Amino acid sequence: MNEHPITLHVMDDLRRSRLTVFFRYLLYIPHGIWLELWGIAVILVAVLNWLVALVIGRPAAPFQRFNAAYLRYWTTVYAFLMLVANPFPGFTGEPGSYPVELSVPTTPEKQNRLKTFFRMFLALPTVVVLYVVLVPAMLICYPLLSFSWWASLITGRMPRGFRDLGANAIRYGAQVAGYALLVTGTYPCSSPYVGMALGVPVIDAAPAVAETPPAAAEKPTAPEAPEAPSEA
Amino acid sequence: MSKSSRRLLGLLVFGALAAAWLYAASRLWRTSVPDDLKLPKVDVGAIVGLSELHRAQHFSFVLDLFGLAGLLLPLIVLAFYAKWGHRFIGESAAGPIGTGMLLAMLGIAILWIAMLPSQLGALWWLRRYGIEKTGYVEMVVGTWSALGFEFLGICLTILIVMGFARLLGNNWWLAGAPIFVGIAILVTFVQPYAFNQPLEGHAALLQTEQRLAQREGVKAVPLRQINVSATTTAPNAMAMGLGPSRRIGLFDTILDGRFSEPELEVVVAHELAHHKHNDLWKGIGWYALFAFPIAFVIAQVTKRRGGMMVPLAVPLFLFVYVALPTLTLPIDNAFSRRLEAEADWTALKATNDPQSAKALFVSFVRTTNENPNPPFWDPILFGSHPTEAQRIGMVEAWQAQNGG
Numbered sequence: 001m002n003e004h005p006i007t008l009h010v011m012d013d014l015r016r017s018r019l020t021v022f023f024r025y026l027l028y029i030p031h032g033i034w035l036e037l038w039g040i041a042v043i044l045v046a047v048l049n050w051l052v053a054l055v056i057g058r059p060a061a062p063f064q065r066f067n068a069a070y071l072r073y074w075t076t077v078y079a080f081l082m083l084v085a086n087p088f089p090g091f092t093g094e095p096g097s098y099p100v101e102l103s104v105p106t107t108p109e110k111q112n113r114l115k116t117f118f119r120m121f122l123a124l125p126t127v128v129v130l131y132v133v134l135v136p137a138m139l140i141c142y143p144l145l146s147f148s149w150w151a152s153l154i155t156g157r158m159p160r161g162f163r164d165l166g167a168n169a170i171r172y173g174a175q176v177a178g179y180a181l182l183v184t185g186t187y188p189c190s191s192p193y194v195g196m197a198l199g200v201p202v203i204d205a206a207p208a209v210a211e212t213p214p215a216a217a218e219k220p221t222a223p224e225a226p227e228a229p230s231e232a
Numbered sequence: 233m234s235k236s237s238r239r240l241l242g243l244l245v246f247g248a249l250a251a252a253w254l255y256a257a258s259r260l261w262r263t264s265v266p267d268d269l270k271l272p273k274v275d276v277g278a279i280v281g282l283s284e285l286h287r288a289q290h291f292s293f294v295l296d297l298f299g300l301a302g303l304l305l306p307l308i309v310l311a312f313y314a315k316w317g318h319r320f321i322g323e324s325a326a327g328p329i330g331t332g333m334l335l336a337m338l339g340i341a342i343l344w345i346a347m348l349p350s351q352l353g354a355l356w357w358l359r360r361y362g363i364e365k366t367g368y369v370e371m372v373v374g375t376w377s378a379l380g381f382e383f384l385g386i387c388l389t390i391l392i393v394m395g396f397a398r399l400l401g402n403n404w405w406l407a408g409a410p411i412f413v414g415i416a417i418l419v420t421f422v423q424p425y426a427f428n429q430p431l432e433g434h435a436a437l438l439q440t441e442q443r444l445a446q447r448e449g450v451k452a453v454p455l456r457q458i459n460v461s462a463t464t465t466a467p468n469a470m471a472m473g474l475g476p477s478r479r480i481g482l483f484d485t486i487l488d489g490r491f492s493e494p495e496l497e498v499v500v501a502h503e504l505a506h507h508k509h510n511d512l513w514k515g516i517g518w519y520a521l522f523a524f525p526i527a528f529v530i531a532q533v534t535k536r537r538g539g540m541m542v543p544l545a546v547p548l549f550l551f552v553y554v555a556l557p558t559l560t561l562p563i564d565n566a567f568s569r570r571l572e573a574e575a576d577w578t579a580l581k582a583t584n585d586p587q588s589a590k591a592l593f594v595s596f597v598r599t600t601n602e603n604p605n606p607p608f609w610d611p612i613l614f615g616s617h618p619t620e621a622q623r624i625g626m627v628e629a630w631q632a633q634n635g636g
Contacts, residue, residue, distance in 0.1 A: 017320075017323050019320075019323075019338060019341070019342075020323055020338070022341075023337070023338070023341045025380075026337070026341070026376075026379055026380045026383050027334070027337055027383070029380050029383055029384060030333060030337075030383065030384060030387040033384070076325075086323070087322075087323055087324055087325035087326075088323060088324040088325065088326055088330065088331070088333075088334040089325055089326060089330075090325060090326035090327050090330050091326065091327070091329075091330050092327070094327075097325050097326075098325045099325070
């Protein structure tokens with residue numbers, strides 16, 4: 001099975017603009033600042049949300065939407081920075097706007113109070129895994145340092161393997177953050193086949209499962225986009 | 233109201249605004265340097281030495297060529313970008329303002345690439361004359377990093393302009409221009425806090441500053457040392473800040489022993505004079521005078537691309553945003569030269585030491601290699617200060633008036 005409430009949909013066509021690849025670090029700066037500012041608000045919201053979830057047994061709906069938007073935005077910014085996607089992302093985390101996009105549950109689900117109480121401790125192992133997965137992926141995909149940056153700059157295309165590696169790191173990072181922020185009670189999965197939908201667009205972010213939607217075939221998929229994992 | 237009445241009212245409002253603008257400009261233009269002051273013709277060669285003079289002329293001529301490239305290249309590059317920059321809209325998945333930011337950043341990025349050869353050329357020339365110490369790679373990396381700050385600045389500008397344009401349509405400039413003036417005030421106020429190293433080992437200079445301040449009836453301001461000697465040998469000093477943040481910054485290249493203590497006193501008196509005459513506020517006032525008309529012209533010009541509400545207008549915006557200040561550069565430089573001349577005049581009166589002032593300006597020629605008597609167009613385009621010949625001439629005029 002490859003279902004996870006937080007799923008990354010990759011509709012990227014591997015084409016890269018040499019100009020934006022060359023200046024990728026600098027183009028990231030306004031997003032980096034906005035991400036930091038939004039992140040501060042998310043931390044405050046997370047504390048309140050945690051208290052609410054302990055009392056009523058599920059996160060508050062406005063906090064859920066706020067955190068979901070942040071996670072979607074975080075995903076697009078890192079996809080842009082790590083060359084996992086080409087276009088310059090928007091600043092609002094609006095769904096349906098980016099070729100590498102996260103589907104996140106926007107309606108809060110009931111969560112076990114005990115697990116909620118110990119959420120930060122439960123999330124710790126995933127954070128360790130995240131640093132084992134995400135940091136090497138960042139080194140491989142980051143501008144200037146990496147083969148993929150040079151390859152994209154010279155050929156105007158991102159090597160698919162590196163793109164998928166970066167996408168997996170982002171997907172896992174989003175699942176960890178989503179778990180820590182109580183967006184979902186489902187534990188992050190380090191397997192690259194869980195919560196990853198290559199070549200499958202986000203149709204409806206609310207259900208947020210990686211089932212291939214019937215309408216997917218009607219959407220223009222990129223010629224280079226690999227098939228979704230076979231267990232879909 | 234009939235069409236002709238509206239037209240008449242519009243003309244009256246425009247006339248009143250133009251009169252207010254001219255009045256404000258004339259107030260800012262006024263200085264305490266006597267209007268009838270005649271600067272004598274100075275034989276700079278006899279003062280600094282002919283070989284020094286020829287060296288400075290040769291150095292400045294080539295540097296001016298790089299300076300001209302620095303003025304013209306952005307106009308050429310951004311003119312092309314204004315025509316074809318909209319093609320990059322496809323590289324954005326952001327909304328209108330985010331896409332506008334991307335287009336603006338890419339325009340500046342392309343300009344950076346285009347300017348790099350002439351910047352490297354200028355660096356080579358400055359290194360050849362021992363003015364700059366920065367390495368070529370270091371310079372490229374440094375300008376690359378500075379580009380990040382430029383990106384932030386242009387993103388903020390686009391956010392303000394497009395944000396107001398989406399609220400107010402083509403009248404965005406009415407709200408945008410005051411915001412830019414506010415940002416200029418904020419930056420001027422905050423800037424001194426970036427230089428917090430107190431001046432040490434110059435106790436006499438600190439005492440002199442107290443004495444000069446008392447004599448000039450102005451509050452003494454803290455002196456700060458700004459360390460630049462790792463990258464340049466050019467001496468400099470500056471007045472910074474507004475109100476409680478007022479400071480005088482002395483580059484460590486002016487404190488390295490090449491200038492005598494009395495010469496440094498003239499420098500401090502000059503910078504203190506800027507504070508005495510509220511020159512930083514005047515500079516902001518001058519900026520405000522131009523910010524409104526420039527913003528208005530930008531709003532009118534960008535209408536042909538749909539106005540600043542849409543990202544399509546951003547490449548054209550970028551061109552006009554750079555071109556208009558280039559056009560006003562001669563008058564901006566003339567204004568700056570008047571303030572600097574007034575500071576020189578006040579420093580002469582405060583120190584009562586024309587010999588040291590003259591020695592200082594001669595030392596500037598020797599240490600910066602700047603042509604003391606450049607061709608007429610040089611100060612128009614690049615001269616924020618009077619030429620060294622004019623400064624020496626002012627000292628001689630002051631001596632003629634006061635003796636000494």
